[in-house]
Amino acid sequence: MLAIINDDLAGAGRPESIFISWLLWQPRGVDLASEALKEVQKLARYEKVDPDIARLKALFASLAGSDRSMH
Template sequence: MLVTVETNPSESGRPEAVFVSWLLWQPRGADLQTEALKELCKLARYADRNPDIARLRSLFATLAGRGKLH
């Protein structure tokens, strides 16, 4: 496995970095579609408050097979 370290710590909070980190921490054999749906539920109440969270929800929605969320 390739591990990278962000040289700029503020970059580690980007939606894409959070999503990739989440993916890497999923156990082998996990149903990623189901797990992504769980994350969508957790993030649902925050979607309109922050564009980064909206982007993160969009990434999870794509993985869950829900396409883009508005």
């Protein structure tokens, strides 16, 4: 998982930028929904710590096929 760093003027630490970077690094033919669900599970324990993490988790949840809160 990539660290969220907010000191980049280009926005590289924003949840959307991290999400796009993650998408671009996925191997060809991978099941993106399945991989996104794994990221949701990794981020679940940190979402109450930082609103950016909660936003990133929501992006992965959307790709995984669920916009509802996932545990």
